[in-house]
Amino acid sequence: MTTELKLSVVDAINERHSVRKYQKGVEIPKKDLEEILELAAKAPSSWNLQHWRYVVITSQEMKEKILPIAYNQEQVVDSSAVVVILGDLEADKNAEDVYKPALEAGQIPQQVYDILLGQIKGAYANNPQFARDEAILNASLSAMQLMLAAKAKGYDTCPMGGFDRQKLIQALNIPPRYIPVMLISIGKAAAPARPTSRFPLEKLVVWESF
Numbered sequence: 029m030t031t032e033l034k035l036s037v038v039d040a041i042n043e044r045h046s047v048r049k050y051q052k053g054v055e056i057p058k059k060d061l062e063e064i065l066e067l068a069a070k071a072p073s074s075w076n077l078q079h080w081r082y083v084v085i086t087s088q089e090m091k092e093k094i095l096p097i098a099y100n101q102e103q104v105v106d107s108s109a110v111v112v113i114l115g116d117l118e119a120d121k122n123a124e125d126v127y128k129p130a131l132e133a134g135q136i137p138q139q140v141y142d143i144l145l146g147q148i149k150g151a152y153a154n155n156p157q158f159a160r161d162e163a164i165l166n167a168s169l170s171a172m173q174l175m176l177a178a179k180a181k182g183y184d185t186c187p188m189g190g191f192d193r194q195k196l197i198q199a200l201n202i203p204p205r206y207i208p209v210m211l212i213s214i215g216k217a218a219a220p221a222r223p224t225s226r227f228p229l230e231k232l233v234v235w236e237s238f
């Protein structure tokens with residue numbers, strides 16, 4: 029493994045902020061982007077179905093096209109790349125690809141393979157709400173991991189939920205199988221993020237039970 033991360037996970041978490049002002053014209057080497065995406069794709073997922081897909085936008089022309097769809101949020105055009113995080117609404121179709129190799133390598137017996145595939149097909153059958161929840165839930169885990177990986181590699185990010193879903197689907201020809209979950213800008217900060225705070229644990233944590 030050649031990945032050299034610059035920050036520890038704790039540092040990356042503490043130092044990640046939503047950066048909205050970027051140094052314009054900075055190109056992220058493709059190798060860095062791919063490394064960040066590979067790290068993002070190591071996120072956990074239900075049944076390991078890996079519900080995430082990424083549309084990576086680096087050309088200025090495409091970023092300009094997305095700008096009005098993202099309600100003119102400057103980070104879309106000023107950052108080096110915008111990653112559209114998609115969730116797979118038909119992730120059950122990934123089951124064979126995930127489990128066949130394990131079966132063939134003798135890592136799981138046929139019986140376990142049959143049980144897993146049965147569970148997955150059963151859960152997704154006639155249950156679009158479940159499929160949608162799973163797509164968004166699992167893709168969001170990858171999105172978070174992408175932001176931390178980017179930070180660890182020396183880049184800043186901003187997650188964006190503020191965009192017109194239908195217009196984005198049209199602009200990028202996103203097939204109906206995928207749901208846009210969020211956009212993430214990646215680049216080098218030109219100005220620090222707005223300071224934010226977090227609730228104290230007393231407000232957030234319930235020990236054992238409500």
Ligand SMILES: Cc1cc2nc3c(=O)[nH]c(=O)nc-3n(C[C@H](O)[C@H](O)[C@H](O)COP(=O)(O)O)c2cc1C
Pocket residue numbers: 044045046047048101186187188189190191210221222224
């Ligand atoms: C799902 C989601 C959607 C968001 N949408 C936007 C957005 O459209 N535009 C924006 O500037 N920030 C957006 N943010 C960033 C939040 O405003 C930011 O995470 C929050 O204020 C905490 O700040 P921090 O990320 O710097 O810690 C979004 C964050 C999340 C998680």
